[in-house]
Amino acid sequence: MKLHEYQSKTIFAKFGIPIPKGRVATTATEARQIAEELGGRVVVKSQVLVGGRGKAGGIRLAKTPKEAEELATQILGMVIKGLPVRKVLIDEAANIEQEIYLGITNDRAARRPVIMASAAGGVDIEEVARVSPEKIIKVHIDPLLGLRDFQSRDIAASIDLARDCWKEFTKISLNLWRAYSENDATLAEINPLVITKDRRLVAVDGKMLIDDNSLFRHSDLAEMRDLDEEVFSETEARKYGLSFIKLDGQIGCMVNGAGLAMTTMDIVKIFKGDPANFLDIGGGANADKVAAAFRIILSDKNVKVILINIFGGITRCDEVAKGILVALEEVKPNIPMVVRLVGTNSEEGIRLLADAKMITASTLADAAQKSVLASQGILEM
Amino acid sequence: MSILINKKTRLLVQGITGNEGMFHTEQMHSYGTNVVAGVTPGKGGEWVLNDKVPVFDSVRMAVQATEANTSVIFVPARFAPDAIYEAADAGIPFIVCITEGIPVQEMMRVREYLDQKHVRLLGPNCPGVLTPGESKVGIIPGEIALAGNIGVVSRSGTLTYEVLYALKLVGLGASTCVGIGGDPINGTSFIDCLDMFEADPHTEKIVMIGEIGGTDEEKAAQFIASHLTKPVVSFIAGQTAPPGKRMGHAGAIIEGGSGTAADKIIALEKAGVKVAKHPEEIPLLLR
Numbered sequence: 001m002k003l004h005e006y007q008s009k010t011i012f013a014k015f016g017i018p019i020p021k022g023r024v025a026t027t028a029t030e031a032r033q034i035a036e037e038l039g040g041r042v043v044v045k046s047q048v049l050v051g052g053r054g055k056a057g058g059i060r061l062a063k064t065p066k067e068a069e070e071l072a073t074q075i076l077g078m079v080i081k082g083l084p085v086r087k088v089l090i091d092e093a094a095n096i097e098q099e100i101y102l103g104i105t106n107d108r109a110a111r112r113p114v115i116m117a118s119a120a121g122g123v124d125i126e127e128v129a130r131v132s133p134e135k136i137i138k139v140h141i142d143p144l145l146g147l148r149d150f151q152s153r154d155i156a157a158s159i160d161l162a163r164d165c166w167k168e169f170t171k172i173s174l175n176l177w178r179a180y181s182e183n184d185a186t187l188a189e190i191n192p193l194v195i196t197k198d199r200r201l202v203a204v205d206g207k208m209l210i211d212d213n214s215l216f217r218h219s220d221l222a223e224m225r226d227l228d229e230e231v232f233s234e235t236e237a238r239k240y241g242l243s244f245i246k247l248d249g250q251i252g253c254m255v256n257g258a259g260l261a262m263t264t265m266d267i268v269k270i271f272k273g274d275p276a277n278f279l280d281i282g283g284g285a286n287a288d289k290v291a292a293a294f295r296i297i298l299s300d301k302n303v304k305v306i307l308i309n310i311f312g313g314i315t316r317c318d319e320v321a322k323g324i325l326v327a328l329e330e331v332k333p334n335i336p337m338v339v340r341l342v343g344t345n346s347e348e349g350i351r352l353l354a355d356a357k358m359i360t361a362s363t364l365a366d367a368a369q370k371s372v373l374a375s376q377g378i379l380e381m
Numbered sequence: 382m383s384i385l386i387n388k389k390t391r392l393l394v395q396g397i398t399g400n401e402g403m404f405h406t407e408q409m410h411s412y413g414t415n416v417v418a419g420v421t422p423g424k425g426g427e428w429v430l431n432d433k434v435p436v437f438d439s440v441r442m443a444v445q446a447t448e449a450n451t452s453v454i455f456v457p458a459r460f461a462p463d464a465i466y467e468a469a470d471a472g473i474p475f476i477v478c479i480t481e482g483i484p485v486q487e488m489m490r491v492r493e494y495l496d497q498k499h500v501r502l503l504g505p506n507c508p509g510v511l512t513p514g515e516s517k518v519g520i521i522p523g524e525i526a527l528a529g530n531i532g533v534v535s536r537s538g539t540l541t542y543e544v545l546y547a548l549k550l551v552g553l554g555a556s557t558c559v560g561i562g563g564d565p566i567n568g569t570s571f572i573d574c575l576d577m578f579e580a581d582p583h584t585e586k587i588v589m590i591g592e593i594g595g596t597d598e599e600k601a602a603q604f605i606a607s608h609l610t611k612p613v614v615s616f617i618a619g620q621t622a623p624p625g626k627r628m629g630h631a632g633a634i635i636e637g638g639s640g641t642a643a644d645k646i647i648a649l650e651k652a653g654v655k656v657a658k659h660p661e662e663i664p665l666l667l668r
Contacts, residue, residue: 106485108565108595108632111492126637143489184484213631214484216459243629247621258563258629259537259592262618266642267659269621278622280629311539311546313522314408343525343546364543364661 001210002049006089007224008206012190015179017172018202022091031072034090035065041093044071046078046085049229051124056080061093086228094202099192100159101125102173104141104180113141113180115151115173119159122192147177168201183221184214233277233296240292242281249274250304250375252297254290256281256311256320264309267364273372276303283315287326294331304375308339308358309367310349317341317349328356336374340367383512383557384532384577384584385475385503386451390516393449393473394419395464396456397429397436401479405455405520406430412523414516418443440471451475453509453518458482461505462491469500476568477518478504485631488566495568502568506631508538508560521545521558529554531667532578532611534571535590536563536597536630540618543660544590551664556584563630565594571601579609586612586667589654593619594633594640602648614666615649616657617642 003011009019021038024047025031035042042065046058053059058080062068068090078085099122107114118136120128128135137158141147152173156166172193180188187209194204215222227235237244243258247265251273255261258280265275277300281293297303310320321341340361341349350360359374361367373379392409396402397419407430410416416434425438437443440452452468454461454476461480468476476495483491483505495502503510509519513528520538526545533548533555535541541560548554559574561567571589578584587609591598598617605613620642622628624635635641646656655666 106489106565109600111489111566113486113489143486143493181486184486186485211484211486212627213458213482214486216482217484245623245626245628247623255539257537257539258633259535259540259590259618260543262592262622262628262633263540263543263616263660265622266618266620270658275621278626278628311542313525313539313542314404314520343542344522364659 001212001215001221001225003208003210003224004047004049004226005045005206006047008208009203011179011183011208012176012203012206015175017175017179017190018200019206020091020094020202020204022089024087024089025072026087028069028072028076031088031090032065032069035062035068038090038092042068043091043093044068044075045089045091046075046080047087047089048080048083048085049226050081050083053080058085083229091204094194094204095197096194097197098195100161100195101191102176102193103187103189103191104176104185105187107140110140112143115139115141115147115155115177117155117159119161125191141177146181147174149174164199165195165201172201172203183208183218184211185209186211233299237279237296240289242279242289242293242296244296245278246300247275247277248302249276250302251371252276252300252303252306253309254279254281254293254297254306255309256283256315260309260311264307264364264368267368268307268371271365271368271372273368273375276300287323290323291327291330294327294333298331298333303335305335305371306333306337307367307371308337309364310341312341312343312346312349316345317343318345318352321349321352325352325356336380338367338371338374340364383515384574384581385510385557385559386512386516386518388415388515390518391415391417391448391450392518393417393440393443393447393452395440395452395454395468397421397434398424398427399455402455403429406434408523409517412517414518417447417449440467440473444471444473449473451518452477454478454480456480462487465491465502466494469495469498474500476500476502477507477509478502478568479507479509479519480504481506483564485564485566488564492566492568503559504562504567506564507562507567508541510557510559511555512557513555519560521560525549526558527552527554530556530583530585532556532574532581532584532587533558533590534574534578534587535560536592536632537590537618540660541590544588544616544663547661547664553664553667556581563592563632565632571597572604575601575604575609575613579611584611586614588663588667589613589615591615591617591645592630592633593617593622593628593635593642594630596639598645599648602652602654605654606652613654614657614663615654616660616663617645617649
């Protein structure tokens with residue numbers, strides 16, 4: 001789960017990391033009021049969950065409260081990478097001497113967290129990593145020990161940080177580690193961490209990603225989820241415990257198991273079709289879940305056919321077929337459906353679905369091919 | 382012959398009195414697995430499975446009484462890390478964790494601890510391991526696979542069942558089938574399994590089923606090129622997956638351009654592995 005900049009910085013502040021004074025506004029008038037309170041130069045920053053806000057013109061400096069209002073009007077009307085800007089953060093502008101990068105993420109291959117720092121902060125760090133990787137210092141963190149003081153001193157020295165800033169830098173990096181580990185983050189990033197003209201360190205921008213699997217123990221973070229920034233069908237799917245991702249094609253897919261769901265999409269593509277979604281209905285044959293899956297797939301008007309691919313293992317195909325029949329009573333889709341049931345009790349399952357006017361398929365390839373033909377109106381039941 | 386489990390496996394089930402635990406204990410028992418004990422804290426002294434299997438309050442007590450040498454975990458995500466620590470602490474050398482949804486930072490700590498104790502973990506978020514005709518630990522449906530000479534290793538669940546079933550339809554069987562799980566941090570890797578299959582005299586060919594996310598398939602490709610004499614056939618799921626999205630499995634995500642199916646397929650083909658376009662092609666490539 002992605003957090004907004006303002007949410008990430010609120011967490012940073014809780015963990016003792018200095019952030020600029022500022023607040024979120026949803027209207028231009030509010031933006032001016034906040035700028036007045038802050039008394040002087042402010043930065044108006046769009047709050048949307050995508051990268052490249054600055055390049056898109058979504059982060060601007062205002063010299064007066066009046067200018068802050070004007071800029072907020074502009075920015076609140078913007079759409080950045082498909083997402084309308086609904087909130088702006090009004091932050092006191094910092095007097096920047098130097099900008100550094102500081103971030104912690106999981107290094108999957110090393111199976112440990114890694115802290116990264118660079119004197120080349122304030123810019124796209126992935127770009128720095130690509131063009132001049134030697135400018136980024138990486139230190140792995142022992143997951144049982146956590147980040148140690150000596151490691152952050154070593155980093156400070158390695159990025160040639162001025163010595164008068166070491167103490168503050170060490171404190172900030174240890175606090176960032178605490179914010180990262182105590183919130184089950186998969187990324188906690190300060191970019192830039194600014195050294196001001198009066199030699200203070202301030203986290204001017206912040207970004208956090210939270211491990212979805214940890215939200216059961218972080219109800220405060222779970223509440224921060226911004227549903228405005230999500231595709232409606234994905235939010236809806238989560239309610240029913242379905243794993244769903246919307247894509248742009250015409251062939252709706254309903255599959256049990258994540259690996260098989262990906263494979264089904266792949267094979268549709270091999271037969272020159274385009275999947276409309278990824279959907280894993282999980283184990284069991286719960287009719288409510290299947291009905292929800294049908295509704296979610298059908299809410300996409302691009303969908304021309306539904307491909308149901310079920311491998312019966314522990315959950316037998318006849319049970320799944322019964323679930324599908326109950327769900328069909330409720331939802332009544334009016335587009336063609338291709339169904340493939342394989343594995344335990346598949347014959348019984350197929351027999352149960354005989355009256356449901358579905359196109360049946362035996363192999364994966366057969367199912368994909370028939371779905372593509374049905375989506376083009378060439379194959380009907 | 383087989384890897385990881387066989388007739389000598391003495392299985393302990395953690396979370397045996399829960400719905401999942403009870404159901405799969407019955408399945409494993411009827412498949413022929415030697416289930417010797419169960420653990421549910423607070424239910425020690427009870428018996429399950431028609432009074433055949435004793436339940437203990439802790440893994441330590443269960444191991445002392447029954448000499449269990451393998452544990453399978455069916456407890457919810459919030460309790461699963463503790464269950465793994467408990468099994469390792471009681472001296473169980475091989476732990477299979479079926480549970481899905483363990484936070485990734487928690488798994489990094491678990492893995493670090495297990496490495497220090499030299500304990501092998503399979504999973505989490507995995508279907509377990511099946512040696513057809515001998516034993517199964519986990520949830521892989523036994524009847525869909527024949528016994529044979531093909532070692533199967535996979536990050537997936539139902540996709541693996543598809544492959545086992547496709548093999549069965551043409552009369553091919555598995556020596557052992559291992560599901561290593563769909564999480565970004567797990568216990569047993571592709572390389573561990575490839576190494577064990579190479580050493581197993583009854584495994585003649587290997588099927589490796591990977592998916593997008595991480596670089597384990599690329600590392601496996603290097604290992605195959607330098608260490609394996611047995612032929613490997615592979616399939617990689619997620620060729621049409623969009624970047625930045627988690628495809629059901631916590632580990633199935635293309636991040637910063639890394640972890641794509643295309644990269645993995647190139648690496649595997651370079652190592653001399655035949656990569657199937659779709660799973661139904663696997664039996665043909667094994668001929």
